[in-house]
Amino acid sequence: MIALDHHVLELGVRWLHVASMALMLGGALLLWMSLRAPLTSEAAPLRAATTYEGAFWAAAGLIVLTGVGNIAAFGRALLPAETGWGVAFLWKLLVIVGLLGASVVRSLAVAQLASRASETRSMPATVSPTRAIARLYGVTAGAIALAVALAVVMAHGT
Template sequence: MVPPLSALSHLAVRWLHVFGMAVTVGGALFAWSLLRDDTPSTTALVVATAYERLFWGAMGLLVMTGVGNLGALTPSVPGGTWGTALSAKLLLVALLLLGSLVRSLLVVDARRRPDAETVGTAALRVGYAATALVLGVVVVFAEVLAHG
């Protein structure tokens, strides 16, 4: 039997993991939906900047709790197709982080430009759509890993 405090900590870690994913996916979809052509660039950049801060904080939370969740399985981490799915998920997360770094730098660059009021938001819209799409695939891998 699992001690109550241990069970509570496992539940808290898993809840934080799901919360972090909800912030990253929901925030990307929200930013994407607000970055329409008729949205003023200054408003779009404020939304983008806020999301970038939330995204990186939530990704840090996801990495920490993901390692904690994986550590709870050790030393019995399965191999085979489960191990392959885990490797694919981790590779996808690494690519997501790399792409997100580019997206964040685009936001920083757009905010620093003297013509920030008129800067186009099409690249950011594509970036947030891609972020939401990749995160959706990561969620599918997470479901496969959690439930087989």
């Protein structure tokens, strides 16, 4: 069996955690900006959104996976829930659960719009569904930014 240096493994887990967050945040900001602009065709942004949604959930799973790994790295030095760190940690988890719940709604709505677009080969004249989804991408980016801010609080003390 290959013996992997403990610190290299920890660094790899943290890198994957941050890279997953960057993918989620960057993609959400890009789609928020793309879908807010006047659209001549909704097919291309919807294709991009569908691809993003698939990647978003892969990154979400990796965030949770590596997040538990990051917590495990604290070992016995893990601070209890009553401390400032513990409160920030619990708030971060709450924000993530809210983000995931809102993201399911967004993903399912994108799936429905993409399905309708492929069936009719054109979108309805009104652009309200994609405007609503654009708002959800804005909310997604805001929630991720909040989780990042809480992560900074946890890393540098309260």
